Amino acid sequence: MLKDCVEEDFYEIKMVTCGRLKPNSIPGFFWATFIFSGLYTAVMSFGTGYSSYVTNPIWPIIVKISTALLVIQLIVAIVFTKEEISYRFQKFQSILLTVISLKFSLEGYVLFYQFCEDRQAPSYLTSITTLLVIGGIIYLVYSTIRGIKRVKRGEFRKGGKGLYNFAQSKGQISLPIIFGVTMIAGTIIRSLSDPSVLFGPLIQLYFFLFLFVVLQYAIAFAWPEFFLFTYCKFRFESFIIPMPKRPLEDKYTAKRRKPQKKQTVLVNSHNNHKKKQKQKKARG
Numbered sequence: 001m002l003k004d005c006v007e008e009d010f011y012e013i014k015m016v017t018c019g020r021l022k023p024n025s026i027p028g029f030f031w032a033t034f035i036f037s038g039l040y041t042a043v044m045s046f047g048t049g050y051s052s053y054v055t056n057p058i059w060p061i062i063v064k065i066s067t068a069l070l071v072i073q074l075i076v077a078i079v080f081t082k083e084e085i086s087y088r089f090q091k092f093q094s095i096l097l098t099v100i101s102l103k104f105s106l107e108g109y110v111l112f113y114q115f116c117e118d119r120q121a122p123s124y125l126t127s128i129t130t131l132l133v134i135g136g137i138i139y140l141v142y143s144t145i146r147g148i149k150r151v152k153r154g155e156f157r158k159g160g161k162g163l164y165n166f167a168q169s170k171g172q173i174s175l176p177i178i179f180g181v182t183m184i185a186g187t188i189i190r191s192l193s194d195p196s197v198l199f200g201p202l203i204q205l206y207f208f209l210f211l212f213v214v215l216q217y218a219i220a221f222a223w224p225e226f227f228l229f230t231y232c233k234f235r236f237e238s239f240i241i242p243m244p245k246r247p248l249e250d251k252y253t254a255k256r257r258k259p260q261k262k263q264t265v266l267v268n269s270h271n272n273h274k275k276k277q278k279q280k281k282a283r284g
Helices: 007-018 026-050 058-081 083-088 090-118 123-152 170-193 200-235 246-283
Strands: none
Touching (some): 026 090, 170 200
16 A cells, blocks of 8 residues: 555654654553553452452453453563663564554453443443444544555655644544544433433443543544554664664763773872872981
8 A cells, every 4th residue: 555655755754753752762651551451450350359240251251361461561561661672673662552552542441341230331331332432443444544545645745744634634533523422422311311220320431431432532543653653664774763872882981981080099199109208208
Protein backbone atom coordinates (compact mmCIF):
# COMPACT_ATOMS: atom_id res chain seq x y z
CA MET A 1 0.00 0.00 0.00
CA LEU A 2 2.86 2.37 0.80
CA LYS A 3 5.53 0.96 -1.53
CA ASP A 4 5.28 3.92 -3.91
CA CYS A 5 5.90 6.41 -1.09
CA VAL A 6 9.42 7.71 -0.48
CA GLU A 7 11.09 8.82 2.74
CA GLU A 8 10.12 12.47 2.21
CA ASP A 9 6.46 11.43 2.37
CA PHE A 10 6.95 10.52 6.05
CA TYR A 11 8.56 13.77 7.20
CA GLU A 12 5.98 14.37 9.98
CA ILE A 13 6.52 10.85 11.30
CA LYS A 14 10.28 11.50 11.28
CA MET A 15 9.72 14.55 13.51
CA VAL A 16 7.69 12.41 15.92
CA THR A 17 10.45 9.77 15.86
CA CYS A 18 12.98 12.39 16.94
CA GLY A 19 10.56 13.95 19.45
CA ARG A 20 7.94 12.39 21.71
CA LEU A 21 8.50 8.87 20.35
CA LYS A 22 12.26 8.83 20.90
CA PRO A 23 13.52 5.40 22.00
CA ASN A 24 14.22 6.61 25.55
CA SER A 25 10.73 8.19 25.84
CA ILE A 26 8.67 5.11 24.94
CA PRO A 27 9.47 3.18 28.18
CA GLY A 28 7.41 5.80 30.03
CA PHE A 29 4.38 4.58 28.08
CA PHE A 30 5.28 0.97 28.91
CA TRP A 31 5.35 1.78 32.63
CA ALA A 32 2.09 3.76 32.53
CA THR A 33 0.20 0.97 30.77
CA PHE A 34 1.73 -1.60 33.14
CA ILE A 35 0.39 0.31 36.16
CA PHE A 36 -3.13 0.51 34.72
CA SER A 37 -3.03 -3.14 33.62
CA GLY A 38 -1.88 -4.08 37.11
CA LEU A 39 -4.87 -2.27 38.64
CA TYR A 40 -7.26 -3.99 36.22
CA THR A 41 -5.77 -7.41 37.00
CA ALA A 42 -5.81 -6.83 40.77
CA VAL A 43 -9.47 -5.76 40.79
CA MET A 44 -10.42 -8.63 38.48
CA SER A 45 -8.57 -11.13 40.66
CA PHE A 46 -10.30 -9.78 43.78
CA GLY A 47 -13.73 -10.00 42.13
CA THR A 48 -13.08 -13.54 40.94
CA GLY A 49 -11.99 -14.72 44.36
CA TYR A 50 -14.36 -12.88 46.69
CA SER A 51 -17.56 -11.92 44.84
CA SER A 52 -20.40 -14.37 45.36
CA TYR A 53 -22.04 -13.14 42.14
CA VAL A 54 -19.03 -13.76 39.87
CA THR A 55 -19.54 -17.47 39.22
CA ASN A 56 -18.65 -17.92 35.55
CA PRO A 57 -15.83 -20.52 35.38
CA ILE A 58 -14.06 -18.51 32.68
CA TRP A 59 -12.94 -15.80 35.12
CA PRO A 60 -10.10 -17.76 36.83
CA ILE A 61 -8.72 -18.51 33.34
CA ILE A 62 -8.96 -14.85 32.33
CA VAL A 63 -7.18 -13.81 35.54
CA LYS A 64 -4.32 -16.24 34.82
CA ILE A 65 -3.96 -14.97 31.25
CA SER A 66 -4.11 -11.36 32.44
CA THR A 67 -1.45 -12.06 35.08
CA ALA A 68 0.85 -13.72 32.54
CA LEU A 69 0.50 -10.77 30.16
CA LEU A 70 1.13 -8.40 33.06
CA VAL A 71 4.40 -10.18 33.88
CA ILE A 72 5.45 -9.85 30.23
CA GLN A 73 4.63 -6.13 30.34
CA LEU A 74 6.71 -5.73 33.50
CA ILE A 75 9.69 -7.45 31.86
CA VAL A 76 9.31 -5.23 28.77
CA ALA A 77 9.15 -2.08 30.89
CA ILE A 78 12.21 -3.05 32.96
CA VAL A 79 14.31 -4.15 29.98
CA PHE A 80 13.57 -1.10 27.82
CA THR A 81 14.12 1.31 30.69
CA LYS A 82 17.81 0.73 30.01
CA GLU A 83 18.70 3.36 27.42
CA GLU A 84 21.17 1.18 25.51
CA ILE A 85 18.51 -1.48 24.90
CA SER A 86 15.90 1.10 23.85
CA TYR A 87 18.23 2.44 21.16
CA ARG A 88 19.60 -0.95 20.11
CA PHE A 89 16.23 -2.68 19.60
CA GLN A 90 14.14 0.16 18.19
CA LYS A 91 12.29 -2.01 15.68
CA PHE A 92 11.18 -4.49 18.31
CA GLN A 93 10.31 -1.61 20.63
CA SER A 94 8.03 -0.08 17.97
CA ILE A 95 6.18 -3.40 17.56
CA LEU A 96 5.68 -3.60 21.32
CA LEU A 97 4.35 -0.04 21.30
CA THR A 98 1.64 -0.88 18.76
CA VAL A 99 0.66 -4.16 20.46
CA ILE A 100 0.59 -2.82 24.03
CA SER A 101 -1.41 0.25 22.99
CA LEU A 102 -4.03 -2.03 21.39
CA LYS A 103 -4.15 -4.22 24.48
CA PHE A 104 -4.49 -1.16 26.69
CA SER A 105 -7.43 0.14 24.65
CA LEU A 106 -9.43 -3.08 25.08
CA GLU A 107 -8.55 -4.66 28.42
CA GLY A 108 -10.76 -2.29 30.44
CA TYR A 109 -13.81 -3.89 28.84
CA VAL A 110 -12.90 -7.27 30.31
CA LEU A 111 -13.06 -5.75 33.78
CA PHE A 112 -16.34 -4.05 32.86
CA TYR A 113 -17.93 -7.39 31.93
CA GLN A 114 -17.02 -8.68 35.37
CA PHE A 115 -18.55 -5.56 36.94
CA CYS A 116 -21.77 -6.31 35.04
CA GLU A 117 -21.83 -9.87 36.35
CA ASP A 118 -21.09 -8.73 39.90
CA ARG A 119 -23.87 -6.09 39.82
CA GLN A 120 -26.25 -8.46 38.01
CA ALA A 121 -26.71 -5.90 35.25
CA PRO A 122 -29.31 -6.52 32.54
CA SER A 123 -28.06 -8.53 29.56
CA TYR A 124 -28.68 -5.70 27.11
CA LEU A 125 -25.95 -3.65 28.84
CA THR A 126 -23.29 -6.26 27.99
CA SER A 127 -24.72 -6.55 24.46
CA ILE A 128 -24.44 -2.79 23.93
CA THR A 129 -20.89 -2.89 25.33
CA THR A 130 -19.96 -5.58 22.80
CA LEU A 131 -21.37 -3.42 19.99
CA LEU A 132 -19.30 -0.47 21.25
CA VAL A 133 -16.16 -2.63 21.26
CA ILE A 134 -16.83 -3.79 17.70
CA GLY A 135 -17.54 -0.19 16.67
CA GLY A 136 -14.21 0.89 18.16
CA ILE A 137 -12.34 -1.83 16.25
CA ILE A 138 -14.05 -0.78 13.00
CA TYR A 139 -13.09 2.82 13.73
CA LEU A 140 -9.48 1.71 14.33
CA VAL A 141 -9.36 0.03 10.91
CA TYR A 142 -10.97 3.07 9.29
CA SER A 143 -8.50 5.46 10.99
CA THR A 144 -5.55 3.37 9.84
CA ILE A 145 -6.75 3.28 6.22
CA ARG A 146 -7.39 7.02 6.41
CA GLY A 147 -3.85 7.59 7.73
CA ILE A 148 -2.36 5.58 4.86
CA LYS A 149 -4.37 7.59 2.33
CA ARG A 150 -3.14 10.84 3.88
CA VAL A 151 0.45 9.66 3.45
CA LYS A 152 -0.23 8.99 -0.23
CA ARG A 153 -1.76 12.46 -0.63
CA GLY A 154 1.41 14.04 0.77
CA GLU A 155 -0.12 15.20 4.06
CA PHE A 156 2.90 13.90 5.99
CA ARG A 157 5.44 15.77 3.87
CA LYS A 158 7.21 18.84 5.25
CA GLY A 159 4.60 21.56 5.69
CA GLY A 160 1.76 19.03 5.39
CA LYS A 161 -1.20 18.80 7.75
CA GLY A 162 -0.26 15.38 9.12
CA LEU A 163 -2.73 12.94 10.62
CA TYR A 164 -4.76 15.32 12.76
CA ASN A 165 -6.26 17.98 10.51
CA PHE A 166 -9.13 18.83 12.85
CA ALA A 167 -10.58 21.52 10.56
CA GLN A 168 -11.24 18.99 7.79
CA SER A 169 -11.75 15.92 10.00
CA LYS A 170 -14.85 16.98 11.91
CA GLY A 171 -16.84 14.13 10.40
CA GLN A 172 -14.23 11.51 11.32
CA ILE A 173 -14.04 12.86 14.88
CA SER A 174 -17.74 13.47 15.48
CA LEU A 175 -18.96 10.16 14.00
CA PRO A 176 -17.55 7.88 16.75
CA ILE A 177 -18.58 10.39 19.43
CA ILE A 178 -22.16 10.42 18.13
CA PHE A 179 -22.17 6.62 17.90
CA GLY A 180 -20.84 6.12 21.44
CA VAL A 181 -23.09 8.74 23.05
CA THR A 182 -26.16 7.42 21.21
CA MET A 183 -25.53 3.83 22.29
CA ILE A 184 -24.87 4.71 25.94
CA ALA A 185 -27.78 7.18 26.12
CA GLY A 186 -30.13 4.60 24.59
CA THR A 187 -29.08 2.04 27.19
CA ILE A 188 -29.61 4.53 30.03
CA ILE A 189 -33.10 5.38 28.76
CA ARG A 190 -33.94 1.69 28.53
CA SER A 191 -32.71 1.11 32.09
CA LEU A 192 -34.81 4.02 33.39
CA SER A 193 -37.93 2.72 31.66
CA ASP A 194 -37.45 -0.87 32.87
CA PRO A 195 -39.35 -1.29 36.18
CA SER A 196 -37.48 -4.51 36.99
CA VAL A 197 -34.10 -2.73 36.99
CA LEU A 198 -32.77 -0.58 39.82
CA PHE A 199 -30.97 2.30 38.10
CA GLY A 200 -28.99 3.45 41.17
CA PRO A 201 -26.51 0.52 41.22
CA LEU A 202 -25.98 0.93 37.45
CA ILE A 203 -24.77 4.55 37.61
CA GLN A 204 -21.23 3.46 38.45
CA LEU A 205 -21.30 0.94 35.59
CA TYR A 206 -22.28 3.61 33.08
CA PHE A 207 -19.47 5.84 34.36
CA PHE A 208 -16.85 3.12 33.80
CA LEU A 209 -18.35 2.24 30.42
CA PHE A 210 -18.03 5.86 29.33
CA LEU A 211 -14.37 5.97 30.41
CA PHE A 212 -13.46 2.73 28.63
CA VAL A 213 -15.25 3.81 25.43
CA VAL A 214 -13.45 7.18 25.42
CA LEU A 215 -10.11 5.40 25.96
CA GLN A 216 -10.65 2.89 23.16
CA TYR A 217 -11.87 5.43 20.62
CA ALA A 218 -9.09 7.92 21.51
CA ILE A 219 -6.43 5.26 20.96
CA ALA A 220 -8.17 4.17 17.73
CA PHE A 221 -7.90 7.78 16.54
CA ALA A 222 -4.19 8.07 17.42
CA TRP A 223 -3.04 4.50 16.68
CA PRO A 224 -2.36 5.04 12.94
CA GLU A 225 0.58 7.19 13.99
CA PHE A 226 2.03 4.21 15.89
CA PHE A 227 1.42 2.00 12.85
CA LEU A 228 3.20 4.39 10.48
CA PHE A 229 5.96 4.88 13.05
CA THR A 230 6.58 1.11 13.14
CA TYR A 231 6.41 0.86 9.35
CA CYS A 232 9.06 3.56 8.94
CA LYS A 233 11.33 1.93 11.52
CA PHE A 234 11.47 -1.21 9.38
CA ARG A 235 11.64 0.46 5.97
CA PHE A 236 13.99 3.44 6.40
CA GLU A 237 17.35 3.22 8.15
CA SER A 238 17.28 6.96 8.88
CA PHE A 239 14.38 6.36 11.28
CA ILE A 240 16.71 4.36 13.52
CA ILE A 241 17.86 7.06 15.93
CA PRO A 242 21.52 6.78 17.03
CA MET A 243 22.16 6.75 20.74
CA PRO A 244 23.42 10.15 21.96
CA LYS A 245 27.16 9.98 22.74
CA ARG A 246 27.64 13.22 24.65
CA PRO A 247 26.51 11.99 28.09
CA LEU A 248 28.81 8.96 27.83
CA GLU A 249 31.78 11.14 26.82
CA ASP A 250 31.17 13.52 29.71
CA LYS A 251 31.06 10.62 32.13
CA TYR A 252 34.31 9.20 30.71
CA THR A 253 36.02 12.60 30.79
CA ALA A 254 34.94 13.15 34.38
CA LYS A 255 36.52 9.85 35.39
CA ARG A 256 39.78 10.79 33.66
CA ARG A 257 39.89 14.22 35.28
CA LYS A 258 39.55 13.05 38.89
CA PRO A 259 42.97 11.34 39.18
CA GLN A 260 44.61 14.32 37.42
CA LYS A 261 43.20 16.60 40.10
CA LYS A 262 44.66 14.40 42.84
CA GLN A 263 48.03 14.34 41.08
CA THR A 264 48.05 18.15 40.86
CA VAL A 265 47.39 18.43 44.59
CA LEU A 266 50.24 16.01 45.35
CA VAL A 267 52.68 17.92 43.09
CA ASN A 268 51.76 21.26 44.68
CA SER A 269 52.21 19.92 48.20
CA HIS A 270 55.58 18.41 47.22
CA ASN A 271 56.77 21.75 45.77
CA ASN A 272 55.65 23.61 48.89
CA HIS A 273 57.57 21.14 51.03
CA LYS A 274 60.75 21.77 48.97
CA LYS A 275 60.36 25.54 49.30
CA LYS A 276 60.09 25.25 53.08
CA GLN A 277 63.27 23.13 53.23
CA LYS A 278 65.20 25.72 51.14
CA GLN A 279 63.99 28.54 53.41
CA LYS A 280 65.21 26.65 56.50
CA LYS A 281 68.66 26.09 54.95
CA ALA A 282 68.93 29.76 54.01
CA ARG A 283 68.14 30.81 57.59
CA GLY A 284 70.64 28.32 59.00
